[in-house]
Amino acid sequence: xxxDNSVYRDLFFExxxxxxxxxxxxxxxxxxxxxxIDLINSIxxxxxxxxxxxxxxxxxxxxxxxxKMEDMLDLFKTGKLKxxxxxxxxxxxxxxxxxxxxxxxxxxxxxSEDQITDLWxxxxxxxxxxxxxxxxxxxKPAEEKHDDGALTTKFEHFDDADIDVVGEAxxxxxxxxxxxxxxxxxxxxxxxxVFLINEHLEKxxxxxxxxxxxxxxxxxxxxxxxxxxYITKDSLDEVKQNIESNTEIDSYLVEEFKAPEEDKxxxxxxxxKEAPKQAxxxxxxxxxxxxxxxxxxxxxxxxxxxxxxxxxxxxxxLVSELVVYRNQLEDATNRESIGEINDSLEQVSRLTSELxxxxxxxxxxxxxxxxxxxxxxxRDLANQLHKEMHLEIIGEETELDKTVVSELSEPMIHxxxxxxxxxIEDPETRKKLGKPEEGTITLSAYQxxxxxxxxxxxxxxxxxxxxxxxxxxxxxxxxxxxxxxxxQMLVFHPGFSTAKKITSISGRGVGLDAVQSKITELGGxxxxxxxxxVGTTTVITLPLTLSIIQALMVKIGNESFAVPLDVVERVVxxxxxxxxxxxxxxxxxxxxxxxxxxxxxxxLQMPPSDSDKKYAIIVKSGKQYFGILVDQMIxxxxxxxxxxxxxxxxxxxxQGATILGNGSIALILDxxxxxxxx
Amino acid sequence: MAxxxxxxxxxxxxRMKLKDILEKNGYEVAGEAQNGQEAFDKYQAEKPDLVTMxxxxxxxxxxxxxxxxxxxxxxxxxxxxSAMGQQGMVMDAIKSGAVDFIVKPFDTERVIQSLDKxxx
Numbered sequence: 034x035x036x037d038n039s040v041y042r043d044l045f046f047e048x049x050x051x052x053x054x055x056x057x058x059x060x061x062x063x064x065x066x067x068x069x070i071d072l073i074n075s076i077x078x079x080x081x082x083x084x085x086x087x088x089x090x091x092x093x094x095x096x097x098x099x100x101k102m103e104d105m106l107d108l109f110k111t112g113k114l115k116x117x118x119x120x121x122x123x124x125x126x127x128x129x130x131x132x133x134x135x136x137x138x139x140x141x142x143x144x145s146e147d148q149i150t151d152l153w154x155x156x157x158x159x160x161x162x163x164x165x166x167x168x169x170x171x172x173k174p175a176e177e178k179h180d181d182g183a184l185t186t187k188f189e190h191f192d193d194a195d196i197d198v199v200g201e202a203x204x205x206x207x208x209x210x211x212x213x214x215x216x217x218x219x220x221x222x223x224x225x226x227v228f229l230i231n232e233h234l235e236k237x238x239x240x241x242x243x244x245x246x247x248x249x250x251x252x253x254x255x256x257x258x259x260x261x262x263y264i265t266k267d268s269l270d271e272v273k274q275n276i277e278s279n280t281e282i283d284s285y286l287v288e289e290f291k292a293p294e295e296d297k298x299x300x301x302x303x304x305x306k307e308a309p310k311q312a313x314x315x316x317x318x319x320x321x322x323x324x325x326x327x328x329x330x331x332x333x334x335x336x337x338x339x340x341x342x343x344x345x346x347x348x349x350x351l352v353s354e355l356v357v358y359r360n361q362l363e364d365a366t367n368r369e370s371i372g373e374i375n376d377s378l379e380q381v382s383r384l385t386s387e388l389x390x391x392x393x394x395x396x397x398x399x400x401x402x403x404x405x406x407x408x409x410x411x412r413d414l415a416n417q418l419h420k421e422m423h424l425e426i427i428g429e430e431t432e433l434d435k436t437v438v439s440e441l442s443e444p445m446i447h448x449x450x451x452x453x454x455x456x457i458e459d460p461e462t463r464k465k466l467g468k469p470e471e472g473t474i475t476l477s478a479y480q481x482x483x484x485x486x487x488x489x490x491x492x493x494x495x496x497x498x499x500x501x502x503x504x505x506x507x508x509x510x511x512x513x514x515x516x517x518x519x520x521q522m523l524v525f526h527p528g529f530s531t532a533k534k535i536t537s538i539s540g541r542g543v544g545l546d547a548v549q550s551k552i553t554e555l556g557g558x559x560x561x562x563x564x565x566x567v568g569t570t571t572v573i574t575l576p577l578t579l580s581i582i583q584a585l586m587v588k589i590g591n592e593s594f595a596v597p598l599d600v601v602e603r604v605v606x607x608x609x610x611x612x613x614x615x616x617x618x619x620x621x622x623x624x625x626x627x628x629x630x631x632x633x634x635x636x637l638q639m640p641p642s643d644s645d646k647k648y649a650i651i652v653k654s655g656k657q658y659f660g661i662l663v664d665q666m667i668x669x670x671x672x673x674x675x676x677x678x679x680x681x682x683x684x685x686x687x688q689g690a691t692i693l694g695n696g697s698i699a700l701i702l703d704x705x706x707x708x709x710x711x
Numbered sequence: 712m713a714x715x716x717x718x719x720x721x722x723x724x725x726r727m728k729l730k731d732i733l734e735k736n737g738y739e740v741a742g743e744a745q746n747g748q749e750a751f752d753k754y755q756a757e758k759p760d761l762v763t764m765x766x767x768x769x770x771x772x773x774x775x776x777x778x779x780x781x782x783x784x785x786x787x788x789x790x791x792x793s794a795m796g797q798q799g800m801v802m803d804a805i806k807s808g809a810v811d812f813i814v815k816p817f818d819t820e821r822v823i824q825s826l827d828k829x830x831x
Contacts, residue, residue, distance in 0.1 A: 221814040222793065222797075222798055222801060222812070222814055224798050224802070225793075225798055225801035225802050225805060225812060226812075228802055228805055229805050229811065229812070232805055232806075251802075253798070278828055278831075279811075279828070280811060280821065280824050280825045280828055281821070281824075376721065376722045376725070376767070377722055377724050377725075379794070380794075380815065380816060384816070
């Protein structure tokens with residue numbers, strides 16, 4: 034059908050997915066703000082793009098439907114059709130159908146007209162009824178555009194003393210100027226740069242005030258702009274020449290000094306006091322021809338290009354290797370101390386670090402990529418379940434490694450569905466309990482150090498330990514001696530379900546354990562806190578990036594091992610006599626309590642070492658501390674995680690392996706697995 | 712006539728790199744020195760139009776060399792070459808009369824801009 038276009042197919046699908054997602058988001062927003070004309074315009078634009086794309090590809094059925102949908106959107110735009118819940122639902126139906134069509138096309142299925150007939154008729158009905166009248170709403174005047182970003186000599190405040198000084202100087206025949214300087218964006222060492230510029234100026238005059246203050250300027254603690262009051266015998270041109278003798282200045286302004294009173298008078302006229310200048314961004318306000326500038330469309334997108342993930346992976350691998358060799362080099366020069374290389378090596382290592390940082394950042398994606406689908410999902414679920422609820426999303430700009438983000442969708446959907454189905458009660462029950470009839474599900478993400486925390490909380494009925502316990506016992510799970518919290522965590526136990534009724538929405542209890550294992554696979558952990566009739570909060574902790582981590586290098590016996598640094602709380606020295614025995618495990622004192630000791634040599638089946646002095650690495654797994662015994666500390670190091678051959682992945686005690694500076698291999702302990710003896 | 716530059720840096724690589732940049736942009740390299748003392752001696756012998764001076768060098772460092780040169784010739788034009796994180800040293804160099812500074816890793820355009828301005 035469209036052979037010539039086959040090269041563009043992939044791109045088409047990717048962009049269609051994006052466009053459909055944008056439409057979903059915007060339509061959802063439109064339901065909240067039906068009068069937002071900017072939003073309607075932007076929806077219209079995206080729909081139009083979609084139509085153009087499908088037409089270019091020769092996908093007629095899809096083009097037809099988009100066209101029809103566009104007609105309806107046009108009615109929104111002209112105000113002939115009211116934006117109400119029914120109409121919104123219809124647009125959603127279109128979007129779903131379009132997604133279905135795109136998916137079919139992706140699977141190389143031929144589309145047929147039948148697929149869209151029903152929807153077509155429905156759209157037709159709505160449109161023809163709308164055509165019959167109803168006056169249009171008036172588009173709202175757009176807000177005025179705010180002009181920032183231009184360099185200005187306006188000080189945030191003046192001192193009377195400054196004005197006095199200027200006055201005196203003028204009496205003596207000196208000139209006073211206000212100068213604003215903008216450094217190049219890429220300027221390195223801003224402090225010294227400003228110092229040099231000011232030094233040049235002070236050769237011929239005196240700087241009586243700067244903004245930001247001299248201290249901040251000297252520390253380079255400002256963005257790119259700074260201002261000063263400068264007193265000199267020099268003429269305006271000479272001052273300009275002086276400034277231009279410097280490098281790394283993006284632009285500057287020099288103006289005769291004006292006391293703030295004069296300034297205020299002129300203020301309403303706005304920036305007409307333009308100095309005759311050549312090299313700075315000019316902003317000429319024309320009061321006569323002042324048109325209400327249209328505010329740019331409501332979402333400003335970052336510029337981005339698409340990169341094949343495989344290439345990015347390869348890039349990352351190369352950088353990872355570079356890190357390894359850099360470590361080797363550093364290792365070698367530390368031993369041999371060859372001065373010649375040191376300087377270059379310093380640069381190399383700085384560059385490698387930056388490069389590494391950059392490639393990791395390139396791989397980062399905001400969680401909104403996944404989260405953006407959820408408001409729509411919750412809306413649909415609420416309708417389906419006849420409950421009232423809304424989803425609040427906080428921190429959707431939080432970024433995670435692309436791999437993690439794309440794997441996150443499934444478990445998150447699962448948890449959200451659970452909250453909607455089992456968590457939030459129906460309106461009557463909620464009323465009886467004195468809760469608002471509309472339930473709230475809050476999804477938030479934020480970064481904390483090297484981790485990203487995603488919390489999902491609902492104000493629903495919570496996890497009742499009694500019910501869970503009963504259910505667990507029925508299934509033959511031993512619950513003796515478990516605290517309420519531990520019982521609540523049982524929901525992640527394989528093959529467990531508290532739902533008495535199996536619904537289509539949240540499965541049959543083969544799920545939460547899948548969620549947990551997915552999260553663990555991603556190197557994260559999951560935790561639940563719940564109170565009956567108050568709600569449930571699930572916290573997912575995920576590593577920020579996957580492949581390069583800070584690790585503590587240790588020796589057990591003669592072998593080197595790496596322990597991920599983010600789980601290490603501290604390291605203490607320990608003697609055999611400090612280790613006590615309780616009924617079934619060995620413990621030692623830590624802070625105020627006793628914590629379990631893990632003998633790595635036994636666990637990893639290595640010959641026991643006879644040294645009495647050992648180190649206990651105190652780690653936190655879940656909410657519990659453990660002390661992992663090791664023989665020797667090597668130090669902290671950045672390591673690259675390499676996957677272990679799949680054949681060996683059944684050994685659960687390791688997260689992976691890494692290559693050390695000297696070329697040998699060290700295994701990376703999976704602290705969670707080691708501590709929980711899984 | 713091409714302006715003559717004395718390149719001072721203890722790393723061969725850096726000197727090569729800088730030499731390459733300068734020669735491609737119409738400057739003449741009057742000489743190279745790999746420490747502060749040598750820089751001073753070569754300055755006296757060659758009387759170049761400008762010196763690019765690395766800050767960290769063994770024996771006599773760039774700051775001392777700058778002071779020595781400025782003492783012998785108050786009109787000497789010296790551009791300091793610094794790495795990131797040497798704010799303090801750069802400040803001292805400016806106070807001691809350096810005309811400008813450039814930050815490693817070198818960006819051709821910046822180097823040339825700096826030299827052009829310093830020599831204009």
